[in-house]
Amino acid sequence: MSIQFHVDATSGPARAGRLLTPHGEIQTPVFMPVGTLASVKGVSQDLLEELGVQVLLGNTYHLYLRPGVDQIRKLGGLHRFMAWPRPILTDSGGFQVFSLNDLRKVTEEGVTFRSHLDGSAHFLSPETATEAQIGLGADIIMAFDECTEYPADQVRVRTSMDLTLRWAERCKQYFEEHKSEVPWRTNRVGTAAPGCPGERELAGSAALHSAGRVRASFDCAQDRPASAQTQSLFGIVQGGMNLALRRESAQRTIEIGFPGYAIGGLSVGEPRTLTREIVEATVEHLPTAKPRYLMGVGTPEEIVEYANLGIDMMDCVLPTRAGRHGLLFTSQGKVSIKQARYAGDDSTLDPACRCQVCARYSRAYLRHLYASDEVLAQVLNTVHNLSFYLDTMRSVRHSIELGSRAHFLSGVQSQPKP
């Protein structure tokens, strides 16, 4: 088995689970911070660990362009490259490629596109996107899909959904034929292999003071034989904003068969009530024994709501991107730290928060850093927002374990299904 998923507790449709991956366990529901270019912008991996980040998301499109999949493969895969021993999920690159409106051309075979960096021409297909993700070596990788634009008419949505389904089959076939090529699997041929840099570093690290900071082995988990370890390829449900097509997409994706299912094509400009409706209707058609991943959402309130609908995994750039722009999420609502009203405010950003930012600094200092364009503003704002998201999700999980429906920390009531 590449992954195992256990549901420990349920509360209505909501589940508290554990997802076992080659690089460790993930407690679900889980929020996955986005580390586009093998880095969560401004935050060191030491700090991500302290924050309790369980799994990071990497963007295949960006890593494919820079530093390149071959480079990362040669360096042992993404875990080792970025010194992150915990689980990683990569997207397929599809979403980024489709957002390059004027720079791409879609055919049955795949997508031709131009790099946003230098205009160079590239081609991604179900096969090459899967090949790239095997080279990166994330624990969970995603099928290459077409993210249907919004709004789109029913013919367009069906055409796009059918393409995604044909591509899903091709992704699975390529993956099954090549999954043994993942870099951390080949890294661990024997426990004292000379070519295993993880082991070499460990041997010389006895003098280092903190075990958490040692350049440890970033290969697969130690307690299972390497031959048993592979990545997991998740399928993606499309179908636009059409409930019937969403059901059909879910059913046909399940027929192909994946160890986990994502809901894609949402958070693309539609109203949030519609997002919720589609999520709720789609979840019903997904198997209860497999993890469910809602891609690209959301606000703190929304991630609580989706967890309550039975979603197990979510990712979003919002906490990191908003932090860089001075928008901070707190238990008392949003704080736009750039505002002059905070210039003399000696109080703590969020007294209910236990992150290192709230423990140490005042709003006045955070405002000064932002107004002065200091790099530390980006660092501290991101740390706080991530902490808030992760605390929110831990609180949701705890509520599910207690058997009650989770309520958002700030007291915003989620809307349970009637």
Added chain:
Amino acid sequence: MSIQFHVDATSGPARAGRLLTPHGEIQTPVFMPVGTLASVKGVSQDLLEELGVQVLLGNTYHLYLRPGVDQIRKLGGLHRFMAWPRPILTDSGGFQVFSLNDLRKVTEEGVTFRSHLDGSAHFLSPETATEAQIGLGADIIMAFDECTEYPADQVRVRTSMDLTLRWAERCKQYFEEHKSEVPWRTNRVGTAAPGCPGERELAGSAALHSAGRVRASFDCAQDRPASAQTQSLFGIVQGGMNLALRRESAQRTIEIGFPGYAIGGLSVGEPRTLTREIVEATVEHLPTAKPRYLMGVGTPEEIVEYANLGIDMMDCVLPTRAGRHGLLFTSQGKVSIKQARYAGDDSTLDPACRCQVCARYSRAYLRHLYASDEVLAQVLNTVHNLSFYLDTMRSVRHSIELGSRAHFLSGVQSQPKP
């Protein structure tokens, strides 16, 4: 006493000492990282503490413009504003103002200049620069001097030196009349003063998990009565590159009388052999019982050399600024991490370094972050360079304690005086 200085060991002219300030002890010789705008660019105060930073330097010119001295005073002073409980030194703003070539006008009274931010007109004088530094509340503050340009003829150097001496007297007079106005002194009128935010925060912090991360009291040291605590104003020796004028400047500055003496006007474009000659000749005229501060130097090799000449304190933007530009100091020499040769280099940046960067990441990853313009590049590069500087200085101090002349970690031999 505002500070006390004890020399614990000497080795030739080099000294290992302890400088007791209102915010704690500094072991000398010491390197002071530069935190221009109340932040060492990209590095959190938690990390600075972990690195063993003993004292930070703040730039009065920059803080005067943003967020403004009144704002920082109202918020309890610089320690509390930036949540840094350890010692701070501020410069007088003189050096920055004099570097605004086309935007300033010098008279006997002071310097009129225009802000580099918005062109607004400002005036700094011995009195206003000292007033600003009292408002900021650093443990050690500097006299407002004229940093003589290089090259300069002997008449110009004398004229400038005489002006600096007249200004030094005015600084001292203003300081003596106003030193009781330092914000952290007035913060602590009684131990349960309602206006003491340090105490208030401490009372509410019991739930926080890490004592080092609590918003602790940033006021003066707890073990001495507030009435005994003031800042210390250091004098600055000028005199250009003229040994006789340096001697005269030292003697006349000592006659005015300060608790510590700085050597200014160096590292302004002159050859390094000349810098060394001036430092060595000037140190001879400074009292052995007072701390000696060489302003604005230098490379790792140079800070070792100056410590061996009897300098106790140094500051420089080099480790932080070079880090931001991808230049890393290691025990094996400089590494320009931007170079393509490191793209596939899985090795540790500096195997002899124990910083968290060298413990965790490869050169390939650091190169990727820099090449991709990731903020984390700036953070990690700065952390490593500061760690290298601080380790270098700790090693120098250890060598002095052992009674031997300090040698630079890399094996570069310093040149002891014959």
